Amino acid sequence: MRTQEITVNLGPQHPSTHGVFRLVIHLDGEVATGGTSVLGYLHRGLEKLAESRTYPQFIPYTDRLDYLASMSNNLAYVQTVEKLMGIEVPERAEYLRVIFAELQRIASHMVGVGTFVMDLGAVTAVFYPFIHREKILDLFSMTCGGRLTYNYMRIGGLSHDIPEEFLPKLQEFLDYMRTALEEYHQLVTGNEIFLARTKGVGVITKEMAMSYGLSGPNVRASGVCYDVRKAHPYGIYDRFNFNVPVFESGDTFDRYMVRMIEMEESVKIIRQAIKDLPEGPVLGKVPKLIKPPAGEVYHSIENPKGELGFYIVSDGSPKPYRLHIRRPSFVNLGVLEEIIKGWKVADVIAILASLDIVLGEVDG
Amino acid sequence: MENNIHALIKDSFPELEIQEGHLQVSPEQLAKLMDFLKENGFAYLHDVTAVDWPQHFTVVYQVRSYEKPDKLTVKVNVAKDKPVVPSMTGLWDSADWLEREVYDMFGIEFTGHPNLKRILLDESFMGYPLRKDFIG
Numbered sequence: 001m002r003t004q005e006i007t008v009n010l011g012p013q014h015p016s017t018h019g020v021f022r023l024v025i026h027l028d029g030e031v032a033t034g035g036t037s038v039l040g041y042l043h044r045g046l047e048k049l050a051e052s053r054t055y056p057q058f059i060p061y062t063d064r065l066d067y068l069a070s071m072s073n074n075l076a077y078v079q080t081v082e083k084l085m086g087i088e089v090p091e092r093a094e095y096l097r098v099i100f101a102e103l104q105r106i107a108s109h110m111v112g113v114g115t116f117v118m119d120l121g122a123v124t125a126v127f128y129p130f131i132h133r134e135k136i137l138d139l140f141s142m143t144c145g146g147r148l149t150y151n152y153m154r155i156g157g158l159s160h161d162i163p164e165e166f167l168p169k170l171q172e173f174l175d176y177m178r179t180a181l182e183e184y185h186q187l188v189t190g191n192e193i194f195l196a197r198t199k200g201v202g203v204i205t206k207e208m209a210m211s212y213g214l215s216g217p218n219v220r221a222s223g224v225c226y227d228v229r230k231a232h233p234y235g236i237y238d239r240f241n242f243n244v245p246v247f248e249s250g251d252t253f254d255r256y257m258v259r260m261i262e263m264e265e266s267v268k269i270i271r272q273a274i275k276d277l278p279e280g281p282v283l284g285k286v287p288k289l290i291k292p293p294a295g296e297v298y299h300s301i302e303n304p305k306g307e308l309g310f311y312i313v314s315d316g317s318p319k320p321y322r323l324h325i326r327r328p329s330f331v332n333l334g335v336l337e338e339i340i341k342g343w344k345v346a347d348v349i350a351i352l353a354s355l356d357i358v359l360g361e362v363d364g
Numbered sequence: 365m366e367n368n369i370h371a372l373i374k375d376s377f378p379e380l381e382i383q384e385g386h387l388q389v390s391p392e393q394l395a396k397l398m399d400f401l402k403e404n405g406f407a408y409l410h411d412v413t414a415v416d417w418p419q420h421f422t423v424v425y426q427v428r429s430y431e432k433p434d435k436l437t438v439k440v441n442v443a444k445d446k447p448v449v450p451s452m453t454g455l456w457d458s459a460d461w462l463e464r465e466v467y468d469m470f471g472i473e474f475t476g477h478p479n480l481k482r483i484l485l486d487e488s489f490m491g492y493p494l495r496k497d498f499i500g
Binding site: 039043045047048208210211212213219224225226231300307309311313321322324326330331333334335338363364 | 431456482
């Protein structure tokens with residue numbers, strides 16, 4: 001009997017690609033022998049757009065990078081401009097930024113693990129995290145009116161203070177999170193089918209993870225202890241006490257576990273931040289016209305998906321001469337073609353989901 | 365810690381000047397320097413991008429260590445009429461997509477890259493949009 005390799009298009013319109021991403025899979029029977037990633041379907045040219053916007057005008061554009069972590073994107077961008085101009089941020093704003101960034105990390109990881117388990121076929125398991133995430137979105141929308149794109153951070157602080165009912169609601173949510181995570185572990189983590197589908201699947205070795213420049217939970221699942229919050233502390237992260245979960249085997253299960261434990265750690269950080277939250281203004285002294293001195297700056301932070309960096313070159317005018325975004329999902333996705341080799345189509349989908357990419361960020 | 369690595373670079377590349385973590389090298393020196401950095405703990409090629417200046421392009425590399433807080437910015441100026449730099453794909457796999465993005469947006473060629481073609485834009489796209497003289 002004559003056999004031949006066939007190619008199958010996964011996407012660009014396919015629910016498992018979590019957006020508009022195309023993976024051309026080369027198949028020998030049901031086993032993938034390789035793949036080619038095709039991206040750019042959501043490319044909007046943000047870097048070019050930035051050159052004709054003023055510095056504050058670009059904040060809403062960052063919302064649309066990783067649209068599951070808009071708060072963190074805001075934070076990375078405004079901190080970069082602050083670094084370039086040497087602007088001081090009031091203490092209260094610094095603490096609130098940490099609270100929002102960590103809430104955002106929980107919200108993003110909820111979608112990450114939820115859709116991952118869904119792609120394994122467990123549809124029930126996607127609804128629980130989405131219910132939990134909804135509570136975070138409620139907190140966000142009560143603060144700034146948005147559920148997805150917040151535009152909340154400003155160069156020098158925040159656009160406005162939190163409403164009165166925010167802190168009691170947040171406290172309630174943190175208590176709720178403990179049982180929510182326990183429940184999810186019982187529902188999913190110990191499940192035999194889940195373990196069979198994830199353990200040892202899509203392994204990224206430590207060497208591979210480093211060579212492909214991975215960051216975020218993906219690199220920490222492969223035995224590399226690298227978290228920007230610890231390695232290059234930014235804002236006031238050096239004041240908090242938290243652990244960085246690291247797993248050794250680099251399979252899809254470990255990537256899932258890193259995210260689950262990181263959510264617990266984020267809860268810890270938020271509790272400390274609430275305890276120390278000072279009174280005061282939330283926006284520092286910022287010139288009316290943002291005109292950074294000529295020069296350049298690179299700044300990166302630990303986003304839920306990995307290390308998000310902004311590189312800004314200023315010529316002294318109110319608009320950036322060049323703005324480059326180092327997008328973690330884009331770099332993390334680079335390893336996919338390599339790690340799907342030898343796995344069945346159903347596993348390829350699980351492996352893709354375990355990398356937790358967002359196409360708004362991959363394409364930029 | 366950071367001064368250690370600076371001293372190490374100074375020993376091996378006395379002609380280079382390090383200013384606030386920035387290193388300016390020529391395209392000819394780049395491969396040798398990067399090889400040296402990779403050997404000395406910079407296992408993480410974090411980012412590659414470029415800037416279009418009136419006289420030349422500058423390719424900007426962010427190299428880091430996963431274990432230590434060391435980080436460096438390496439810059440290479442390339443001529444506008446023949447923008448060519450050696451590819452770093454032999455040292456880091458992350459260079460593959462990062463260099464393709466720079467090629468896509470600036471038309472800078474990376475010699476030795478195994479698959480240098482557009483990554484975000486369509487193959488039929490004309491021009492390089494992040495160049496300052498690009499008219500969309």
